[in-house]
Amino acid sequence: FAGQHGELLSLAVDVGREAAELVRRRRPEGRVPVADVKSSATDPVTEIDRASEELIRRLVAEARPDDGFLGEEGDTLVGTSGVEWVVDPIDGTVNFMYGVPAYAVSIAARTGDQVVAGFVVNVADGRAWGATLGGGAYRLDGEPRRFVTPTPPPLTHLLVATGFGYDPEVRAAQGASVTQLLPQVRDIRRIGAAALDLCALAEGTVDAYVERGLQPWDLAAGGLIATEAGCVLSGLEGAPDRRLVMGAHPEIAPEYFELVRACGF
Numbered sequence: 001f002a003g004q005h006g007e008l009l010s011l012a013v014d015v016g017r018e019a020a021e022l023v024r025r026r027r028p029e030g031r032v033p034v035a036d037v038k039s040s041a042t043d044p045v046t047e048i049d050r051a052s053e054e055l056i057r058r059l060v061a062e063a064r065p066d067d068g069f070l071g072e073e074g075d076t077l078v079g080t081s082g083v084e085w086v087v088d089p090i091d092g093t094v095n096f097m098y099g100v101p102a103y104a105v106s107i108a109a110r111t112g113d114q115v116v117a118g119f120v121v122n123v124a125d126g127r128a129w130g131a132t133l134g135g136g137a138y139r140l141d142g143e144p145r146r147f148v149t150p151t152p153p154p155l156t157h158l159l160v161a162t163g164f165g166y167d168p169e170v171r172a173a174q175g176a177s178v179t180q181l182l183p184q185v186r187d188i189r190r191i192g193a194a195a196l197d198l199c200a201l202a203e204g205t206v207d208a209y210v211e212r213g214l215q216p217w218d219l220a221a222g223g224l225i226a227t228e229a230g231c232v233l234s235g236l237e238g239a240p241d242r243r244l245v246m247g248a249h250p251e252i253a254p255e256y257f258e259l260v261r262a263c264g265f
Protein backbone atom coordinates (compact mmCIF):
# COMPACT_ATOMS: atom_id res chain seq x y z
CA PHE A 1 0.00 0.00 0.00
CA ALA A 2 1.40 3.34 -1.07
CA GLY A 3 1.95 6.53 0.90
CA GLN A 4 1.92 7.19 4.64
CA HIS A 5 -1.60 5.82 5.08
CA GLY A 6 -0.57 2.75 3.10
CA GLU A 7 2.41 2.19 5.40
CA LEU A 8 0.13 2.43 8.43
CA LEU A 9 -2.26 -0.09 6.85
CA SER A 10 0.62 -2.47 6.10
CA LEU A 11 1.67 -2.35 9.74
CA ALA A 12 -1.94 -2.86 10.89
CA VAL A 13 -2.18 -5.92 8.62
CA ASP A 14 1.11 -7.45 9.85
CA VAL A 15 0.34 -6.83 13.52
CA GLY A 16 -3.32 -7.83 13.15
CA ARG A 17 -2.40 -11.14 11.53
CA GLU A 18 0.04 -11.96 14.35
CA ALA A 19 -2.60 -11.13 16.96
CA ALA A 20 -5.20 -13.22 15.11
CA GLU A 21 -2.75 -16.13 15.13
CA LEU A 22 -2.25 -15.76 18.90
CA VAL A 23 -6.03 -15.65 19.50
CA ARG A 24 -6.56 -18.73 17.31
CA ARG A 25 -3.71 -20.69 18.92
CA ARG A 26 -4.57 -19.84 22.51
CA ARG A 27 -8.31 -20.54 22.27
CA PRO A 28 -8.98 -23.74 24.25
CA GLU A 29 -11.61 -26.33 23.28
CA GLY A 30 -15.08 -25.53 24.59
CA ARG A 31 -15.85 -22.42 26.61
CA VAL A 32 -13.15 -19.80 27.25
CA PRO A 33 -13.13 -18.77 30.95
CA VAL A 34 -13.89 -15.15 31.88
CA ALA A 35 -10.98 -13.43 33.62
CA ASP A 36 -12.94 -10.37 34.75
CA VAL A 37 -15.95 -8.19 34.01
CA LYS A 38 -15.73 -4.53 32.98
CA SER A 39 -18.47 -1.92 32.47
CA SER A 40 -21.25 -4.27 33.67
CA ALA A 41 -21.71 -7.85 34.87
CA THR A 42 -22.27 -9.00 31.27
CA ASP A 43 -19.17 -7.26 29.84
CA PRO A 44 -16.44 -9.93 29.98
CA VAL A 45 -12.71 -9.95 29.34
CA THR A 46 -10.58 -13.07 28.94
CA GLU A 47 -6.85 -13.54 29.42
CA ILE A 48 -6.60 -13.93 25.66
CA ASP A 49 -8.12 -10.44 25.02
CA ARG A 50 -5.37 -9.08 27.28
CA ALA A 51 -2.60 -11.13 25.66
CA SER A 52 -3.74 -10.02 22.18
CA GLU A 53 -3.72 -6.34 23.17
CA GLU A 54 -0.33 -6.70 24.84
CA LEU A 55 1.12 -8.25 21.66
CA ILE A 56 -0.40 -5.55 19.43
CA ARG A 57 0.90 -2.76 21.68
CA ARG A 58 4.40 -4.26 21.73
CA LEU A 59 4.60 -4.81 17.96
CA VAL A 60 3.29 -1.32 17.17
CA ALA A 61 5.74 0.24 19.65
CA GLU A 62 8.66 -1.68 18.12
CA ALA A 63 7.81 -0.36 14.65
CA ARG A 64 6.66 3.14 15.64
CA PRO A 65 7.82 4.05 19.17
CA ASP A 66 6.46 7.62 19.07
CA ASP A 67 2.83 6.77 18.28
CA GLY A 68 -0.06 6.92 20.76
CA PHE A 69 -2.19 3.89 21.63
CA LEU A 70 -5.80 3.39 22.76
CA GLY A 71 -6.78 -0.20 23.46
CA GLU A 72 -10.06 -1.69 24.69
CA GLU A 73 -8.34 -3.48 27.55
CA GLY A 74 -6.86 -0.32 28.96
CA ASP A 75 -3.50 0.20 27.28
CA THR A 76 -3.37 3.95 26.77
CA LEU A 77 -0.29 5.75 25.65
CA VAL A 78 0.04 9.38 24.64
CA GLY A 79 2.37 9.65 21.66
CA THR A 80 4.34 12.47 20.09
CA SER A 81 4.12 11.58 16.37
CA GLY A 82 0.49 12.63 15.82
CA VAL A 83 -0.53 9.04 14.96
CA GLU A 84 -2.65 7.07 17.44
CA TRP A 85 -3.60 3.37 17.19
CA VAL A 86 -7.14 2.43 18.17
CA VAL A 87 -7.37 -1.27 18.90
CA ASP A 88 -9.91 -3.92 19.80
CA PRO A 89 -7.81 -7.03 20.50
CA ILE A 90 -10.92 -9.26 20.28
CA ASP A 91 -14.11 -7.66 19.02
CA GLY A 92 -16.91 -10.11 19.76
CA THR A 93 -15.50 -11.39 23.05
CA VAL A 94 -18.78 -13.14 23.93
CA ASN A 95 -18.73 -15.02 20.58
CA PHE A 96 -15.10 -15.90 21.27
CA MET A 97 -15.95 -17.26 24.73
CA TYR A 98 -18.78 -19.46 23.44
CA GLY A 99 -17.18 -20.47 20.14
CA VAL A 100 -19.61 -18.61 17.86
CA PRO A 101 -17.40 -18.11 14.76
CA ALA A 102 -17.55 -14.30 14.51
CA TYR A 103 -14.80 -12.58 16.48
CA ALA A 104 -12.20 -10.23 15.12
CA VAL A 105 -9.02 -8.31 15.69
CA SER A 106 -9.60 -4.66 14.77
CA ILE A 107 -6.74 -2.18 14.35
CA ALA A 108 -6.98 1.42 13.16
CA ALA A 109 -4.56 4.32 12.93
CA ARG A 110 -5.84 7.85 13.27
CA THR A 111 -4.39 11.34 13.10
CA GLY A 112 -6.43 13.70 15.26
CA ASP A 113 -10.07 12.63 14.87
CA GLN A 114 -9.52 11.23 11.41
CA VAL A 115 -9.11 7.47 10.96
CA VAL A 116 -6.60 7.02 8.11
CA ALA A 117 -6.05 3.24 8.02
CA GLY A 118 -8.01 0.26 9.29
CA PHE A 119 -7.74 -3.52 9.31
CA VAL A 120 -10.26 -6.11 10.54
CA VAL A 121 -9.73 -9.88 10.49
CA ASN A 122 -12.32 -12.43 11.54
CA VAL A 123 -10.13 -14.83 13.49
CA ALA A 124 -12.65 -17.66 13.20
CA ASP A 125 -12.69 -17.89 9.40
CA GLY A 126 -9.72 -15.79 8.21
CA ARG A 127 -11.74 -13.23 6.20
CA ALA A 128 -10.00 -9.86 6.34
CA TRP A 129 -10.74 -6.32 5.21
CA GLY A 130 -8.69 -3.12 5.08
CA ALA A 131 -8.94 0.48 3.96
CA THR A 132 -6.99 3.72 3.82
CA LEU A 133 -8.52 7.18 3.82
CA GLY A 134 -9.21 8.07 0.19
CA GLY A 135 -7.63 4.80 -0.99
CA GLY A 136 -10.68 2.51 -1.04
CA ALA A 137 -11.69 -0.68 0.76
CA TYR A 138 -10.12 -4.07 0.11
CA ARG A 139 -10.62 -7.73 0.94
CA LEU A 140 -7.24 -8.75 2.30
CA ASP A 141 -7.44 -12.53 2.56
CA GLY A 142 -5.83 -13.92 -0.58
CA GLU A 143 -4.97 -11.44 -3.34
CA PRO A 144 -6.01 -7.89 -2.28
CA ARG A 145 -9.30 -7.10 -4.04
CA ARG A 146 -10.88 -3.66 -4.01
CA PHE A 147 -14.63 -3.64 -3.52
CA VAL A 148 -17.51 -1.19 -3.33
CA THR A 149 -20.86 -1.51 -1.57
CA PRO A 150 -23.49 -2.96 -3.92
CA THR A 151 -26.78 -1.16 -4.63
CA PRO A 152 -29.20 -2.02 -1.82
CA PRO A 153 -32.84 -3.16 -2.06
CA PRO A 154 -35.76 -0.87 -1.12
CA LEU A 155 -36.34 -0.07 2.55
CA THR A 156 -38.91 -2.80 3.20
CA HIS A 157 -36.37 -5.43 2.04
CA LEU A 158 -33.38 -4.35 4.11
CA LEU A 159 -31.33 -6.83 6.11
CA VAL A 160 -30.20 -4.69 9.05
CA ALA A 161 -27.30 -5.52 11.38
CA THR A 162 -27.39 -4.26 14.92
CA GLY A 163 -25.67 -4.88 18.23
CA PHE A 164 -26.17 -4.24 21.90
CA GLY A 165 -23.74 -2.67 24.34
CA TYR A 166 -23.43 -3.86 27.91
CA ASP A 167 -25.27 -1.04 29.70
CA PRO A 168 -28.63 -2.48 30.88
CA GLU A 169 -30.47 0.86 30.50
CA VAL A 170 -29.25 1.38 26.94
CA ARG A 171 -30.16 -2.25 26.20
CA ALA A 172 -33.74 -1.74 27.33
CA ALA A 173 -34.07 1.29 25.05
CA GLN A 174 -32.46 -0.60 22.15
CA GLY A 175 -34.91 -3.47 22.64
CA ALA A 176 -37.83 -1.08 22.29
CA SER A 177 -36.37 0.48 19.12
CA VAL A 178 -35.61 -2.91 17.56
CA THR A 179 -39.24 -3.95 18.23
CA GLN A 180 -40.37 -1.00 16.14
CA LEU A 181 -37.83 -1.53 13.36
CA LEU A 182 -38.30 -5.28 12.86
CA PRO A 183 -41.75 -5.24 11.18
CA GLN A 184 -40.58 -2.55 8.74
CA VAL A 185 -37.56 -4.33 7.22
CA ARG A 186 -36.70 -7.78 5.86
CA ASP A 187 -34.94 -8.90 9.03
CA ILE A 188 -32.38 -8.01 11.69
CA ARG A 189 -29.04 -9.68 12.43
CA ARG A 190 -27.08 -9.49 15.68
CA ILE A 191 -23.72 -10.85 14.54
CA GLY A 192 -21.97 -10.03 17.82
CA ALA A 193 -18.95 -8.02 16.69
CA ALA A 194 -19.40 -4.42 15.58
CA ALA A 195 -16.26 -4.43 13.41
CA LEU A 196 -17.65 -7.42 11.48
CA ASP A 197 -21.08 -5.74 11.19
CA LEU A 198 -19.39 -2.74 9.57
CA CYS A 199 -17.39 -4.93 7.16
CA ALA A 200 -20.62 -6.80 6.30
CA LEU A 201 -22.27 -3.43 5.60
CA ALA A 202 -19.30 -2.43 3.44
CA GLU A 203 -19.51 -5.60 1.33
CA GLY A 204 -23.28 -5.85 1.14
CA THR A 205 -23.58 -8.98 3.31
CA VAL A 206 -26.11 -6.84 5.19
CA ASP A 207 -27.84 -3.74 3.77
CA ALA A 208 -27.76 -1.39 6.74
CA TYR A 209 -26.47 -1.01 10.29
CA VAL A 210 -27.52 0.65 13.51
CA GLU A 211 -26.07 0.53 17.02
CA ARG A 212 -26.01 2.62 20.18
CA GLY A 213 -23.13 2.81 22.63
CA LEU A 214 -20.17 1.96 20.38
CA GLN A 215 -16.71 2.68 21.72
CA PRO A 216 -13.96 4.14 19.48
CA TRP A 217 -12.22 0.75 19.10
CA ASP A 218 -15.50 -0.89 17.94
CA LEU A 219 -15.98 1.74 15.24
CA ALA A 220 -12.58 2.97 14.05
CA ALA A 221 -11.35 0.33 11.56
CA GLY A 222 -14.73 -1.03 10.43
CA GLY A 223 -16.11 2.49 10.05
CA LEU A 224 -13.32 3.47 7.65
CA ILE A 225 -13.80 0.25 5.66
CA ALA A 226 -17.54 0.99 5.34
CA THR A 227 -17.09 4.60 4.24
CA GLU A 228 -14.24 3.75 1.86
CA ALA A 229 -16.48 1.12 0.25
CA GLY A 230 -19.01 3.90 -0.39
CA CYS A 231 -21.37 3.80 2.62
CA VAL A 232 -22.57 6.78 4.60
CA LEU A 233 -22.22 6.67 8.39
CA SER A 234 -24.10 9.03 10.64
CA GLY A 235 -24.96 9.75 14.24
CA LEU A 236 -28.32 10.97 15.51
CA GLU A 237 -27.30 14.38 14.21
CA GLY A 238 -23.98 14.80 12.41
CA ALA A 239 -21.04 12.47 12.79
CA PRO A 240 -21.42 8.96 14.25
CA ASP A 241 -20.65 8.89 17.97
CA ARG A 242 -21.16 6.99 21.20
CA ARG A 243 -24.87 7.88 21.16
CA LEU A 244 -25.64 6.36 17.75
CA VAL A 245 -23.98 4.91 14.68
CA MET A 246 -26.10 4.15 11.62
CA GLY A 247 -24.83 3.26 8.18
CA ALA A 248 -26.17 2.53 4.71
CA HIS A 249 -25.53 2.87 0.98
CA PRO A 250 -26.06 6.51 -0.09
CA GLU A 251 -29.02 5.51 -2.25
CA ILE A 252 -31.10 4.57 0.79
CA ALA A 253 -29.25 6.42 3.57
CA PRO A 254 -31.60 9.44 3.95
CA GLU A 255 -34.73 7.25 4.06
CA TYR A 256 -33.12 4.62 6.29
CA PHE A 257 -31.71 7.16 8.75
CA GLU A 258 -35.18 8.71 8.96
CA LEU A 259 -36.66 5.30 9.75
CA VAL A 260 -34.05 4.66 12.45
CA ARG A 261 -34.81 8.01 14.09
CA ALA A 262 -38.55 7.33 13.89
CA CYS A 263 -37.96 4.02 15.76
CA GLY A 264 -36.47 6.01 18.64
CA PHE A 265 -32.87 4.76 18.46
Ligand code: IPD
Nearest residue numbers: 091092093163164165192193194
Ligand atom coordinates in the same frame (compact mmCIF):
# COMPACT_ATOMS: atom_id res chain seq x y z
C1 IPD B 1 -18.81 -5.62 21.49
C2 IPD B 1 -19.24 -6.20 20.16
C3 IPD B 1 -20.73 -6.20 20.02
C4 IPD B 1 -21.30 -4.84 20.17
C5 IPD B 1 -20.88 -4.22 21.49
C6 IPD B 1 -19.37 -4.24 21.63
P1 IPD B 1 -16.47 -6.52 22.49
O1 IPD B 1 -17.39 -5.54 21.56
O2 IPD B 1 -18.70 -5.43 19.11
O3 IPD B 1 -21.15 -6.66 18.76
O4 IPD B 1 -22.71 -4.93 20.09
O5 IPD B 1 -21.34 -2.88 21.48
O6 IPD B 1 -19.01 -3.73 22.88
O7 IPD B 1 -16.81 -6.21 23.90
O8 IPD B 1 -16.82 -7.89 22.11
O9 IPD B 1 -15.08 -6.14 22.11
